[in-house]
Amino acid sequence: MSGVSKACCSIPPIQAKGYQPKGEYKTINGLKTYVTGPENASKAILIIYDIFGFFPQTLQGADILSTSSKQKYRVFMPDFFEGQPADITWFPPQTDEHKEKLGNFFKTKAAPPATLSKIPGVISESNALAPPTAKGGGFESWSILGYCWGGKIAVLSSGAENKTFKAAVQCHPAMLDPNDAKGINIPMALLASKDENPDDVTKFGANLSVDNYVETFASQIHGWMAARSDLENEEVKKEYERGYQTALGFLEKHA
Numbered sequence: 001m002s003g004v005s006k007a008c009c010s011i012p013p014i015q016a017k018g019y020q021p022k023g024e025y026k027t028i029n030g031l032k033t034y035v036t037g038p039e040n041a042s043k044a045i046l047i048i049y050d051i052f053g054f055f056p057q058t059l060q061g062a063d064i065l066s067t068s069s070k071q072k073y074r075v076f077m078p079d080f081f082e083g084q085p086a087d088i089t090w091f092p093p094q095t096d097e098h099k100e101k102l103g104n105f106f107k108t109k110a111a112p113p114a115t116l117s118k119i120p121g122v123i124s125e126s127n128a129l130a131p132p133t134a135k136g137g138g139f140e141s142w143s144i145l146g147y148c149w150g151g152k153i154a155v156l157s158s159g160a161e162n163k164t165f166k167a168a169v170q171c172h173p174a175m176l177d178p179n180d181a182k183g184i185n186i187p188m189a190l191l192a193s194k195d196e197n198p199d200d201v202t203k204f205g206a207n208l209s210v211d212n213y214v215e216t217f218a219s220q221i222h223g224w225m226a227a228r229s230d231l232e233n234e235e236v237k238k239e240y241e242r243g244y245q246t247a248l249g250f251l252e253k254h255a
Contacts (some may be wrong), residue, residue, distance in 0.1 A: 008249040011068045011241050016058070016231040023066075023075070024075040026129075034059060034077040037066030038130045039204040044139040045121065045253060046165075047077040048150030051110055053085030055227035056149065061244060065145070069248040071255075074139065076126050080115045084116050088227060094253035106149075115153050123164055143255040145247060147226035151176070159183040167254035169227045169247045176200045181207035187254040188212040190245055195222035218241060 005067040023036025024028045034054060045065055054077075066075045086105045093099040109212075127138030142166045146154030151173025154238050158168040160183045167186055181188075188208060192201045198216065205214035217239050221228060225243045230236050 001005070001173045006072060008252045009068045011064055011244060014231055014237050014241055016237065018054040019060045021056075022063045024058070025094050027042075028078060028125045029078065029118060030195075031078040031082065031118065031122065033079065033122070033126075034062060035129070036063050038072045038104065038127075039074070040133075040138040041066070041072045041074040042131065042133070043143070044073060044076060044126065044130070044141070044244040045075045045143045045145055045251070046119070046126075047075060048080070048144065048146035048153040049077055049085075050090075050148035050150055050223060050226045050228075051081075051086040051105065052088045052227035053079065053081055055088075057229040057231060057240075058226045061147075061225060065248060065251075069252050070091070070168075073143075073251075073253050074126075074129065076122065078118070078122050080118060083107065086110075091228075093154045110149055112153060112156055116156055117152075119157060120164075135219055141166045141253050143167045143169070145171065146173070147171045148174045148223060155180045155184065155188075158186050158188060160185055162186060167195045168235070169250060171243065172196065172220075176204055178203035178207050178220065179202070181211070184208060184210055186216050187211040187250070187251040189247060190215075191225070191246060192216040193220045193222045193224055194218050211254060213246070215246065 004082045026033050026035050062077050064073045065122045066073050090098045090102050105245045142165050144154045144157050151170030154168045154170050169189040187210050220239050229240050
């Protein structure tokens, strides 16, 4: 495990309630997209949200990623679910109805091929927003970061065919498959929670043949860096901040 700069970041105070996003919404490849970060940033990050969509904790995370590192980023987070994310009350499922609704959501809205097919268009149109100084008319580099379900999308976007992304981060990933790690062709960080299968996390890390960083945040639940983060809890708030410091340290080194 390697590749995290411990002193990369100056993260602003985390806001537990009433967060006001710093970015704006643009339509990119037909999708409402949260865009944040300096307009003159030469590098970009594509964020794949979790199944709960544009949550305040996730938007705050995007803002943190854009400006808290020495390297500034233009950050793009498309609404792949087109205004119809999963209801956060379905998870963790307490009833058969919750299980059914979650299952249907993953089969329809969250089927990975539907999302993966939209990413090239998002990247292409986003590159038009790169600063004029950017070489080749687009951003100097792209990274991808995914939460939960978005972690799976980040993994599938980083395989042998990948020519777009220079580095990837998955945060408390869903559907973690150690076999996926064998084909990954860029540096990858895996920030796991206590709720992921520890054996899968270990095997995934062992199967990575690229520079990588794997850590389990043992006190945190699945979703602590995104929609399920209870930022009024001081321990969660501390580990939320540390998660973003870790992600940014990895991206600063590899992207």
